[in-house]
Amino acid sequence: MKEGLVSFRGIKEGIYIYIKKGEFQDIKRELEQKLEESIDFFEGANILGIKAENLLEDEIKELLKIMKDKYRLHISEDGLPQSLEEPEFYTGIDEGMTKFINSTIRSGQIIEYDGNIIIIGDVNPGALIKARGNIIILGTLRGVAHAGIDGNDQAIVAAYNLQPTQLRIANIIGRRPDGEIIASGLPEVAKVYDGEVFIEPYLPRK
Numbered sequence: 671m672k673e674g675l676v677s678f679r680g681i682k683e684g685i686y687i688y689i690k691k692g693e694f695q696d697i698k699r700e701l702e703q704k705l706e707e708s709i710d711f712f713e714g715a716n717i718l719g720i721k722a723e724n725l726l727e728d729e730i731k732e733l734l735k736i737m738k739d740k741y742r743l744h745i746s747e748d749g750l751p752q753s754l755e756e757p758e759f760y761t762g763i764d765e766g767m768t769k770f771i772n773s774t775i776r777s778g779q780i781i782e783y784d785g786n787i788i789i790i791g792d793v794n795p796g797a798l799i800k801a802r803g804n805i806i807i808l809g810t811l812r813g814v815a816h817a818g819i820d821g822n823d824q825a826i827v828a829a830y831n832l833q834p835t836q837l838r839i840a841n842i843i844g845r846r847p848d849g850e851i852i853a854s855g856l857p858e859v860a861k862v863y864d865g866e867v868f869i870e871p872y873l874p875r876k
Contacts, residue, residue: 676700684716684746687733691724701733705741717745759822760785760802767803775799775813795835804828811837827860832869842867 675692678685689697717737720730737743767785775781777796786803797813799805805817807829816838818825823840837844837860844860844867856871
């Protein structure tokens with residue numbers, strides 16, 4: 671193992687970890703060795719972040735996780751690259767991770783995904799669909815749909831026919847108005863406007 675891959679530099683606000691070019695396994699081994707040898711010194715310290723010459727983001731995350739979970743060190747978010755910080759909510763609504771399901775969702779089934787969900791089929795009463803992003807149903811929604819489950823009220827729920835038992839976007843619950851519903855014959859989209867969920871016909875842009 672090449673020594674001197676990992677060094678620590680303290681400033682008033684805390685400690686930065688500097689890592690030179692090297693094999694990741696060697697870097698990880700040396701970091702743990704130095705932490706083990708001087709754990710009393712690092713106890714209570716504020717780790718401001720890692721400055722590395724050639725590490726991938728996933729490798730930096732792994733090192734930070736070791737320091738936090740194994741050695742109980744405090745990791746400051748202020749000093750981390752923005753790309754390493756967890757987003758407030760799922761931001762891939764316009765183009766992101768999408769799960770396709772080519773079947774009808776029956777009563778008792780629960781479908782949950784960390785991105786967008788597209789269902790080619792109906793969602794029957796008693797079924798539950800939950801997504802951090804949008805929910806698109808190429809059929810009729812008669813069950814429960816919850817889009818933007820981590821708080822993103824920009825998410826939408828769309829279907830050829832929206833007749834949900836309950837429909838929720840972020841933390842906002844929407845229901846169809848009481849009384850007879852006249853079908854528009856068009857696909858429908860549920861969105862949040864001014865803190866309320868509204869269902870409207872989908873009108874394609876010309």
